[in-house]
Amino acid sequence: MDDDDLLRDLAALWSSRDPVPDGLAERVLVEIALDDLDAEHELLVLVEDDAVAVRGDAPRSTYAFDGRETHLLLRVVDADDGHRRIDGWVAPAMPMTARLRQAGTTLEAVVDERGRFALPHVPPGPSRLWLTPTGDSGPLLATPSFAI
Numbered sequence: 001m002d003d004d005d006l007l008r009d010l011a012a013l014w015s016s017r018d019p020v021p022d023g024l025a026e027r028v029l030v031e032i033a034l035d036d037l038d039a040e041h042e043l044l045v046l047v048e049d050d051a052v053a054v055r056g057d058a059p060r061s062t063y064a065f066d067g068r069e070t071h072l073l074l075r076v077v078d079a080d081d082g083h084r085r086i087d088g089w090v091a092p093a094m095p096m097t098a099r100l101r102q103a104g105t106t107l108e109a110v111v112d113e114r115g116r117f118a119l120p121h122v123p124p125g126p127s128r129l130w131l132t133p134t135g136d137s138g139p140l141l142a143t144p145s146f147a148i
Helices: 003-018 023-034
Strands: 041-043 043-053 061-064 071-078 082-093 096-102 105-111 115-121 125-131 138-144
Touching: 071 125, 082 096, 082 105, 082 138, 105 115
Parallel strands: 041 138
Antiparallel strands: 043 061, 061 071, 071 082, 082 115, 096 105, 096 125, 125 138
């Protein structure tokens, strides 16, 4: 048995034991289109992740992301209904839209003139935040996935 035969047998084994889910390729293509991967963007780097709980306060987390010229701070606080509230600050402040993407949903907020935005009703789960400048005021910014 040569390498090609072995690889063919291995592929057949995995196809029968763990087939690709129906519609996976189409869902991946839709997600790629939603993420606008053709657009040039800067990936912000997670520099701090701090979970804090003080007696009497709702648990909260702080995430700090940095780019070449942009800084993003997110404060995530638990709400009573199992959702989260996210308060965000972008520096330097510029006109932009913040879009939080989770599996099957996108939440949106306008970043104000001070660089502040809020997403008041966010379900828990893996998330990714995109910051889209208004007009030509700066680069498209994106965080890596992080847990809310």
